[in-house]
Amino acid sequence: MTFTPHTDEQEQRMLTALGLADADELFAHIPKAARLTEPLDVAAGMSELEVMRYVEDLGRQNRSGLVCFAGGGVYDHHLPPVVRSLTMRPEFVTSYTPYQSEVAQGVLQALFEYQSMVAAITGLPVANASLYDGASAGIEAVNLALAETGRDTVWVSRGLHPHTRQVIATFAHARGVTIIEHPLEDGRTAWNRDATGPPAALVFGQPNYLGIIEEYDTAVALAGELGALTAASVDPMLLGILRTPGAAGCDIAFAEGQPLGNPLSFGGPVVGIFAVAERLMRRIPGRLSGETVDREGRRAYTLTLRTREQDIRREKASSNICTNQTLNAVAAAIHLAWLGPDGLAEVGRQSSHKARYLRGRLLDLPGLSAISDAPYGREFGVVLPIDAASAVTSMADRGYLAGIPLDHDYPEYRNGLLVAVTEKRSRQELDSFADALGEVIADG
């Protein structure tokens, strides 16, 4: 299969028109030393049916269909079929970045609506049209704060997602930025006001990676004293029941947006949510869809404030993002509109109640304890009497993805397991899960 519509006769006719004998002559000007002399070392092509069997065979080598209690930013929520159905419209799937506004009003308006709904749930007035994922949104928050304050140090909570911290470290190193990590005490960030500074920003998770709800006011007040920005990484599915980062006085909110509209997808493609306070509008990274009028005065949408972006600002741009996650943002917009105000609150409420119920059941198991008694949302950590990674393996045999072992990223929680709950988990699943974990622990 090549998906090229040319017949042999047509190809020959085109070559003849160009004064060429065969297709190889199209490349005659490429220096010999740079030319391949043999065919690529790639297997022969397949028919569509063969490739489908090949993909199905690979898929079967994964253990899918496990009842999911893993989270860490990527959650197994109910994904309404209407979201996939509309998102997969070919006009959304097979179009390019909407630079030609006149034939891209569909994508531009969908992004404008996405931005509007992200602003609504974060309580911050300016949202961009998406970033790659939660971790890349984290580094963009850091870059924005560095540019805004002219400082070269950033304070990061140990409760921020470990992968986000790692991505920040990767990029900060190249620019000579100092990252100071602030510890957790009983699961919450203990900001050390005497740490090396002054910082450009205080970056933390709300809830943090361990599912624990932080105090906004402490971070916001400290940032105010230090002349730093606050950047909160939020769980979008809790924004119907928790105070918004905007209402709490944060300057930047960012999130892993996967739970809105996107399947688990082995973690990608997902969507990085990013919103800022009004005064930071001209520093926001990525694309922005704005409302304007056309020549007849009709409402129209266009990519705007373009002078911030790399193709215009080149080496002076503070972000290099070009391709983003538009289709995933469109999915998020459709899902948010499906939920509406009380639907989003219901997801947060049910997920949190079910998390409480499951945590109670698990704490009744012998030898199992909580990592903290601090208030939490829909995710929580427990310490098992056995190795957490082995427990995950044993639980998979019983049909569950039990959670994320904490040992690797938080050695201080040895045998720790991070467990996430969504509205999708029935009481029966929660009970069976607790029973199964009890058996696994009993088996040692």
Add this chain to the structure above:
Amino acid sequence: MAEPGGRATSTPLMGGSPEPTLIELSVPGRRAWSFPPLDVPEDDLGFPETTDSLPALPEVSERDLVAHFTRLAHRNFAVDLGAYPLGSCTMKYNPKVCDWAAEQGGFRDLHPAAPAELTQGALKVLLEAESILCAITGMARATFQPPAGASGELTGLLIMRAYHESQGRNPTKILIPDSAHGTNPASVTLAGYRAVQVPSDDRGMVDLEALHAAVDDDVAGFMLTNPNTLGLFEEDVIEMARAIHDVDGLVYYDGANLNAILGVARPGDMGFDIVHSNLHKTFATPHGGGGPGAGPVAVVEHLVRFLPGPLPVDAEGALSWEMPADSVGRVHGNHGNFLVVLRALTYMRLLGAEGLRVVADRSVLNARYLASLVEERYPIPYDAPPMHEFVASAAALKKATGVRAMDVAKALLDRGFHAPTIYFPLIVDEALMLEPTETESPETIEALADALNEIAILAATDAAHVQASPHKTPVSRPDDALAARNPKLTW
């Protein structure tokens, strides 16, 4: 009107009437959602930081939602509707079986934190895609973490930095041609380097003398797109790479234009050390209205230890994750845009070695055929034969009629085609960058040429009409100045 076979145009778009926003469609109390009732005891959540005020989201029925987004779709052009000759973007047809692959539950419902023992199929997808990508590019290993081309560039530059640091050196400059994509200089700055521009010569290629003059011990590396953004193969590429290697610099291949050389030439054989490719261009994954893409980075053997990680490894049949010894670290929160990689792997397996070569042949054939049909009215300022795309100039047309590249692009929208890339690269006056791709038929190429020529002819007699284009699209030209002066970014 009957059209010849294989012609892909679509005009006008169906979505002629404005569509209200969701908030305008909202009615208090209406809703689309349903969940089972809570089946666990409802205790006090005991939250701090709770709120009583609900977010100001629209309240619509599912039927409203479907009508709304379907109407929005009708207001959008797409590859599935017609030819999309947008230079540098490789807007080829996206095979549907690749979408099917990404919908398979074995992959779609896989959690990124599931341990390797439960995700062997996914690790195999990454390893097989890597092996094909390395065969195509002549590299040793690749990472799929970068979710887009720009992220791949930055990753490549971080690998350069890690390499130089391992040598105890700290050079500060990255050379880039003046025809480079804007992401190149932006990435250079983010990697903590300084971009130094190298001019093009009158062939439209990097000026070799200027490059030699710019090369010194402070050069960390050189970034090059080949074929370059003029669609021309850089004929001195091997000598350029040698010059950079002579000062222990590294040579970076921006893979935006890899489509033109599949099975014809490999960046590794040209002297490149680091290669990013855009799966959403060369390997036919859909662009999604601006993303998601995927920008894997492949490197030569001696740079493998610096790749981002973890990387999948095959230990006697059991696949697992491993961090390269001197890794630059993680560049994505999970494993990159995995389902995009799965789509690309499906495409690569469909085509195989022979099919990949046909892609190069026919993408170049289509571009050169189109060029031959329009160059009389839209001169191409350089003599070298174009590869998969070419940059023509509307400068003469502008001088004669006042009609600019922008007007030509907008007039093309009225004729059922997407516009070319315009005003890029910056070194061509009134640039029109056309990339028809291999998936368009000769009939479509001829219809596109007819449309372009017809616009030039019309410009001579009725420039005002062309300048007022487009006329048949859902909206006419938006007031961009108003949007920037008075930004309205939410409803």
